[in-house]
Amino acid sequence: MKYAKQFGIILAVTFLGEILKFIIPLQIPASIYGLILMLLALKFKIIPLDSVREAGKFMIEIMPMMFIPAAVGVLEAWDKLKAIWIPLLIITVVSTVAVMAVAGRVTQFAIHGRKGRSRKAAEEPEEKLAAEWSEND
Template identity: 35%
Template sequence: MKLLRQASIILGIYFLGELLQKSLNLPIPGSVIGMLILLGLLYTGVIKLDMIEEISNFLLDHLAIFFIPAGVGLISSFSLLRGNWFAIIAVSFISTIIVLVATGIIVQIILKGGKS
C-alpha cells in the first residue's frame, strides 16, 4: 500500500506538469515541468524524501526496462537513420563531452561551496 501511495504522488505531480504544459501551451514537455515541480516540493519540504523514496529506488533499479521501447523505436525506423549515421554519432559524442564538462564544473562549484 505504501508503494501505491508513493506512486500516486509521483504520478499526480507528473499529470500536473502535463496539465500545465497543455493548458498554458508551453514549449517544455510536461514531464520536465513535473520534475521541476517535484524538485521545488522536495526543496521546500512540502514533500519529504521518505514520502517517495521507495518508489524512486524501485524505478531507478528497473530503469533499463524503460529504454526497451526507445530501442524498438530505433530499430523500426532504421530506414530513416540509415544515411545519417555520421551526424548521429557526432552529435552523440559532442553532447556527451558537453555533459561531462558541465557536470565536472558543477561538481567543482558545489564542492567548493562557501570556501573562498
C-alpha cells in the first residue's frame, strides 16, 4: 500500500505537468514541467521526501529496463541505419563530449564564481549545499 501511495503522488505530479503543458504554450515537454513541479514541491516541503523516496529508488533501479524498447527499435531499424552508422556514431560521440565539456565549465563557474570573488566566498555555497544534501539523506 505504501508503494501505491508513493506512485500515486508521483503520477499526480506528472499529471500536473501534463496540465501545465496544455495550458502554457511553450515548446517544453510535459515531463520537464513535472520534474520542475516535483523539485519545487520537495524543496519547499509541500511533499515530504519520505513520501516518495521508496518509489523513486525503485524506479531508478529498474531504469535500465526502460531502455530495452529503444534498443529493440534500433535493431528493427538497422537496415536503414547501417548506411549511416559511422556519421551517426561520430555525431553522437562529438555531441556527448561537447555537452559534457560545457556542463563541466558551467558547473565550475557556478561553484567557483567569477574571478573577482575570494576563494572563501566561492567555497561557502559549496559547503552549504553539501550540508543540505547530507541533511536530506
